[in-house]
Amino acid sequence: MRDGLRSHRFQAVHTGCNAPRRNACLRHQYSLDHIRAIASALDEARVDAIEVSHGDGLKGSSFNYGFGAHTDWEWIEAVADVVKHSVLTTLLIPGIGTVEDLKQAYRLGVRSVRIATHCTEADISRQHIAAARDLGMDTAGFLMMSHMIEPEALAKQALLMEDYAPSVSTSRIVVALWTWTASGSATRLMIEC
């Protein structure tokens, strides 16, 4: 079984904006009991948000990106069961997950989402950001691989995401950019285990 071989990643992102936010992202191949225990501990520690999804977002489970041991819905339900304080968050990458998937996550208790695109392709996130806003979710745009383009071009892409939902704050978008451009700095803590 490849389950035992896959690298597990626990990622905690401490973003240094005016609304400090701690964000934990659990990647696939844990058991449901593991994820309950981890989420419970994070919740006890009053972490602001706990992000749960396949490493490539909702519906990322695939031959291409690796199958999880469970569906996104099983993971999310397990965490929703134990979380009392933290906001349940997820990741959606347009082209892999859809608006329907986002709605399903919402039905299971997810109230915050990062919507991620490659840094030059923000315009494919329009329908997903708008849908997240319509659901009343806390929404962050996330431009991946942002070291690939110049800051000005990156800012233009971030503004596109902001246009898709006025409630998506620029600071949230910029924080996401900054976190990634400054990868490896104190703003981002990643533990591979």
Next chain:
Amino acid sequence: MGEKVKVAIIGSGNIGTDLMIKVLRHSEVLEMGALVGIDPESDGLRRAHRLGVATTHEGIDGLQSLPVWRDIGIVFDATSAGAHRKHSAVVTGAGKTMIDLTPAAIGPYVIPVVNDGEHLDAPNVNLVTCGGQATIPIVAAISAIATVHYAEIVASISSKSAGPGTRANIDEFTETTARAIETVGGAAEGKAIIILNPAEPPMLMRDTVFILSSGCGEAEIETAVEEMVERVRAYVPGYRLKQKVQFERFGSNNPQQIPGLGRFEGIKTSVFLEVEGAAHYLPAFAGNLDIMTSAGLRTAERIASRRIQKGLA
């Protein structure tokens, strides 16, 4: 005989213009009747005018006012899903066949090498998506000889070849393609992923197909895939295997678990495809657009032959 069916193309953008050039250059049963746009300054309409094709920049209403309208047998729609509903009502209401290149999918899905014979008399047929046209033939080839439990496709296209329509509604790509992998490809479960790749110079369209099946050996699967690639090449010359077909076995001691579906024994087949466009109007990297217009041409030709046979032309 030399009898031809006149066609109109609604949409004077990249797809519509490329399709027009294919009809003019290559078709023995289709004849260009009109190219329909909404912008008189569009490159497509100007080009049509230079090539002696009737044009209108007043959309579907303008098309109905053209003298050639009554002689049109088949209409392609290369606009948008939203506009398609109105177009289809007008076209099918006039007894003409509508070939839908938008994601609207009012009519049945058609993948030429797989099922075009089944829908020759349908008033409206839909061409799924570029990724569907490239990959569903492979799924169907394996479904014909094995039980396909799960089929997943990854379509990678250059950012430059993804137009505003695709970008504004990318979910339609994944949802429509996944459905057609099941209904036309014959997989019990279908999944589709699309990746826009901004690399410069632009990459050719690449498609990866992963199929989990049982009931058939590797050698037969390889032969079936290679034969299917040749059949698609007959109408999409730039369609090819990028690498040899690859296999991985899952026995009772190491079944493949797919969350939500279960554990499977069998063979995982990986097929790596590349689609180079014919560069009729679009650049060669836009194989994703070329395979749609090629599939549209092929589908229309089958329907035209049928109309000629029935004396409807």
